[in-house]
Each structure stands twice: as C-alpha cells, then as structure tokens.
Amino acid sequence: MSAYWPWWASALALSAIAVGYVHLLGRTMGVSGSVARTLRYRQELAAERTERGFESDAELVIALAQATRDAFGELAPALDATSVPAPAGALAPARRLPIAGEVMFLAMMIGGAFVAATLRGAFAVRLDMGEEFARLVGTGARGLGALFVGGLLVGLGTRLAGGCTSGHGLAGCARLERGSLIATACFFGTAILVSRAMEMSP
Amino acid sequence: MINRTALVMGAHGFALGFALSCIGFADWGEVHRMFTLVDLRLLFTFVGAVGLTAAGFAIVGRGRALGSRPLQRGTVVGGVLFGVGWAISGACPGASLVQLGEGRVAALVTIAGIVVGVRLHAVARARWLTWDHGGCES
Amino acid sequence: MTCPHTKGCALFPLFSQESFLAIWKSTYCEADYAQCSRYIASAKGEVVAATLLPNGKHLTNRPKTR
Numbered sequence: 001m002s003a004y005w006p007w008w009a010s011a012l013a014l015s016a017i018a019v020g021y022v023h024l025l026g027r028t029m030g031v032s033g034s035v036a037r038t039l040r041y042r043q044e045l046a047a048e049r050t051e052r053g054f055e056s057d058a059e060l061v062i063a064l065a066q067a068t069r070d071a072f073g074e075l076a077p078a079l080d081a082t083s084v085p086a087p088a089g090a091l092a093p094a095r096r097l098p099i100a101g102e103v104m105f106l107a108m109m110i111g112g113a114f115v116a117a118t119l120r121g122a123f124a125v126r127l128d129m130g131e132e133f134a135r136l137v138g139t140g141a142r143g144l145g146a147l148f149v150g151g152l153l154v155g156l157g158t159r160l161a162g163g164c165t166s167g168h169g170l171a172g173c174a175r176l177e178r179g180s181l182i183a184t185a186c187f188f189g190t191a192i193l194v195s196r197a198m199e200m201s202p
Numbered sequence: 203m204i205n206r207t208a209l210v211m212g213a214h215g216f217a218l219g220f221a222l223s224c225i226g227f228a229d230w231g232e233v234h235r236m237f238t239l240v241d242l243r244l245l246f247t248f249v250g251a252v253g254l255t256a257a258g259f260a261i262v263g264r265g266r267a268l269g270s271r272p273l274q275r276g277t278v279v280g281g282v283l284f285g286v287g288w289a290i291s292g293a294c295p296g297a298s299l300v301q302l303g304e305g306r307v308a309a310l311v312t313i314a315g316i317v318v319g320v321r322l323h324a325v326a327r328a329r330w331l332t333w334d335h336g337g338c339e340s
Numbered sequence: 341m342t343c344p345h346t347k348g349c350a351l352f353p354l355f356s357q358e359s360f361l362a363i364w365k366s367t368y369c370e371a372d373y374a375q376c377s378r379y380i381a382s383a384k385g386e387v388v389a390a391t392l393l394p395n396g397k398h399l400t401n402r403p404k405t406r
Contacts, residue, residue, distance in 0.1 A: 004226035007243045011250030013221040018251070019258030021214050025207065029214065031296040039320050040387065047389035053401040054391070061354055063391075063399040064361055071395055072363050095350070095390065101208035105215035106299060112219025113228065113303025120224070125305040129292065132231035137290065144311050150291025151298065151312040153283045155319020158295060159327075160280025162271070165294040166218075169248065172271075174255035179273040186281025187288060194289035195237035327385035 003120065018170050027097060028175075030167025031109075032158035034102040044099035051095070136198045161187070219300055228300035230292035237289060276331070291315070343373030345382060350390035368394040 005013070021029040037044055054060050117123035128134060129143065137146045158164040161183045163172060169188075172180020225247060226232040236244035274280075288294050293301060293312045301309035346352040346369055355361045355369065368376040376394040381387075391399040 004229075004232065004243075005224050007246035007250060010221070010225040010244075010247040011254055013217075013225070014247070014251040015254035015258055017214055017217050017221060018255045019262055022259065023262045024210050025214075029218075031218075031294070031299075035295050035316065036320055036324075039317060040324070043387045047387045050389045050391045050398055054399070057354060059401060060351075060390070060399065061358060061361070063401055064351075064354060064358075064364075067393055067397065067399055068361060068363060071393070071397070072367075096387075097211065098205060098208050100205075101211035104208050104212035108212045108215035109219035109222075109296060109299040110303040112216035112221075113223040113300040114219075114305075115216075116220040116223035117304040122223075123305050125307060127306075127308055129301075129306060129308055130230045132234050133292065136234070144308060147291050147293075147308055147312045148315040148318075150287040150289075151293065151315020151317075152319040152322070153287025153315075154291060154293060154295060154298075154312075155287075155316035155321075156323050157280045157282070157284030157287055157319070159320055159323035160274075160276030161284060162274045162277065162280070164284065164296070166296055170251055170255055173252045174259055175270070176256075177270050179271055179277055182273070183277050183281045186278050187285035190282045190285025191237050191289040192239070194286050195234055198234075198289070199238060324385055 014170065015174075018166070018174070022171070025097060028167060028171035030163050030171065031106070032164035033167055034105050035155075036159060037099060037102045038106060041099060041103070044096075044102075047096075048099060157187070218296065219303055222296060222300045223304060228293075228297045228304055228306075233292045233297070234289075287315075287319075341373075343369045343376065343379060345373075345379060349378065350388075351378070351393075364394060 004010075018029055021027070054063070114123065128139070129137075129147070133143065137143055154164075161168065163169075163180065163183060165187075168177075168180040168183040173184050222228060225244070227244070232241070232244060235241035239245070284294075291298070291312045293309065293316075295316055298309045298312045298316060302313065343349075343352075349369075351364070352369060355364045373379050377396040378388050378392050378394055381392065389398070393399060
C-alpha cells in the first residue's frame with residue numbers, strides 16, 4: 001500500500017502544472033529539452049547576449065537595412081527610429097525562453113522534491129535505489145553501472161526522439177501530436193517489455 | 203538575467219518536483235510496478251493527466267496556437283532507447299532530479315549518464331545527423 | 341522551394357514586412373536556403389540567435405543617440 005497520492009490527485013497536479021506552463025509561458029513544458037538547453041548554457045547565453053542589444057523588432061529592421069546595404073550594395077534606404085513602422089500583422093514568433101529560467105526550472109525540481117520528501121518524512125541520504133532495484137538490477141558497482149548506462153540511453157534516446165515523458169508523453173499526447181503519440185508508444189512499450197524481461201531472467 | 207519569466211519557470215519546476223515526489227514517480231519500485239502492470243495507479247495517473255491536460259489546453263486555447271512539431275527521424279529509435287534506459291534506471295530525466303532531491307545520491311550517476319547521452323547526441327547531430335530537424339528552435 | 345523553417349524563423353517575418361529586405365528572401369529563403377547560415381546552424385543543432393544573418397554575419401545595434 002503506497003503512501004503516495006491517489007491517481008486522480010496526481011493526474012490533477014501534473015495537468016495543472018503542464019497547462020499553467022503553457023498558459024503563462026507560451027511553450028510546452030519538457031524536462032529533456034530543458035536539460036539539453038542547460039548543457040549548452042554557454043551558446044544559449046551568447047545568443048541571448050547578441051539579442052539583448054535589440055529591444056524591439058523595429059530596431060532589428062533598422063540594423064537589417066544597414067546589413068542589407070553591406071551585403072548587397074545600395075539597395076536599402078538608411079533608416080532611423082522614426083521611419084520604421086511598427087510590424088503589421090503577426091509579430092515575430094516568440095523568442096526562446098531565458099536560459100536562466102531553464103536552469104532554475106531544473107534546480108527547483110530538485111528543491112521541490114526535497115521539500116516534498118522532507119514534509120512526509122521520506123527524505124534520507126542513501127546510496128541504494130530501493131529493494132526492487134537491488135533484486136532485479138543489482139547492487140554496488142553493478143547497480144551503479146546500470147544506472148549510468150540507463151541514464152546514457154535516456155539522454156541519447158530523449159534527444160533522438162525530441163522529448164521525454166513530460167514533453168512527448170504529457171504535453172504532446174494531450175495535443176494529439178503524431179510524433180508524440182508514436183514516441184510515447186515506443187518508450188512505454190519498450191519499458192514494459194524490458195521490465196517484464198527483468199522479472200523473467202533467473 | 204533572472205527576470206520574471208525565469209521565476210515563473212522556477213516555480214513550475216518546484217511544483218513539478220514536489221508533485222512527482224508525492225506521486226512516487228521517483229520510486230524505482232513504483233515505476234517498475236507500473237511497467238509490469240502490477241500496480242495500475244501510475245498508469246491511471248498518466249492517462250488521467252493526459253486527458254486533463256488536453257482539456258486544459260482546449261480551455262486555455264494557447265495549446266493550439268503553438269503549432270505542431272514535425273515528426274523527427276529519430277523518434278522511433280529514440281523512443282526505444284529511452285524506454286530501455288527508463289526501465290533500467292527508473293529515471294525519465296525529471297525523475298532522476300526528483301530522486302536526487304529525495305536524497306538518493308546514486309541518482310548522480312544516472313544524471314551523469316544522461317549528460318553523457320545528451321552530449322553524445324549533440325556531437326552526432328553536428329557531425330552526422332545533419333538532416334532537417336524541422337526548425338531553428340531545437 | 342521555400343525554406344521549411346520560415347514559420348519559426350525570427351528574421352523571415354521581417355524580410356516579408358519591408359520591401360527593401362525582400363532581397364534576403366529572394367537570395368536565401370525562397371531560393372538557395374541550404375546556404376543560409378541559420379538553416380545550416382539549426383541542422384547541426386546549434387542555437388540560432390535572432391541576430392544571425394543568412395550570410396553568416398551578425399546584426400549589431402548602433403549605439404543609441406540620446
């Protein structure tokens with residue numbers, strides 16, 4: 001009997017967080033994407049720095065006019081801030097979310113788990129991964145090796161598939177995206193098969 | 203650099219980590235029981251969450267305005283690899299962070315593996331997998 | 341053939357907005373888009389700053405006069 005939340009409360013919590021994310025940030029939430037962006041922190045920061053010099057698309061247009069002259073010759077007029085009209089119709093698509101936010105998202109996941117575990121008295125610094133893991137996968141070096149290899153497959157696989165349980169499984173499936181439905185079927189199906197195999201091996 | 207958007211993202215991260223811990227998503231045994239279909243609680247959670255999220259997106263409206271992502275070539279292979287890794291390590295990327303928050307320091311090894319896997323993919327992507335991934339925002 | 345990334349591109353809408361910027365479209369987006377630095381970078385999985393031009397140069401903002 002688990003002391004964990006019942007399924008309906010769990011479903012409610014996860015969906016509220018996923019929907020809130022889209023509503024407030026205009027993007028779907030995806031942990032593997034955040035991990036990937038965080039791991040190329042320097043490039044993300046460099047891109048943000050060059051973009052920070054421009055406060056509006058009008059400024060981009062002015063700079064583009066100059067760049068057009070440089071690249072193609074005297075084909076573009078010299079502009080100043082007064083002669084560029086505000087973009088009509090659709091604005092430029094939403095920019096990337098701030099990389100500092102991605103880092104905070106991941107860091108706070110650890111924090112949130114810490115608080116939750118502490119509140120229910122389940123926090124404990126320990127090296128093991130539970131009794132089932134020890135029985136079915138292994139202990140000591142074998143167990144740690146399995147965790148590393150498992151993690152590697154997770155890292156590689158989620159990037160190849162373009163998402164994980166949150167990105168594809170939750171948000172993508174909720175939007176009935178073909179890629180997400182296929183990805184989710186693949187990773188869930190495979191995990192089910194592998195888990196069964198683990199139970200069956202002597 | 204830490205603006206309001208970053209704080210909102212952080213708040214969602216906190217909520218997600220908190221919820222996943224209370225749901226038992228970082229418990230290797232719980233997740234294994236989901237995969238072996240012995241305990242259907244997490245499965246119902248997942249299906250319920252997808253349904254509620256779909257409803258939420260429909261109400262909020264922005265879900266549709268986001269546009270759809272094209273199918274990536276590595277989807278099936280990636281899904282299979284991810285499934286194998288998840289079954290063994292018990293960690294989809296988020297779960298490994300939750301495990302760490304709960305004090306399971308072995309999750310650091312899992313996370314190290316994830317980092318290596320992501321970097322491996324980045325190298326492969328730059329050198330060999332240079333096909334169209336569907337957009338400039340990967 | 342038009343570049344498949346125009347929908348999410350930060351610069352394409354601006355190229356479409358001003359007539360004097362259309363030359364970027366006729367040179368890259370609607371022609372040889374495989375030569376566009378933005379397209380090449382994204383195919384390699386790199387971050388594409390909004391200031392990256394199809395010819396590989398970066399936009400720089402003039403210091404604001406006050």
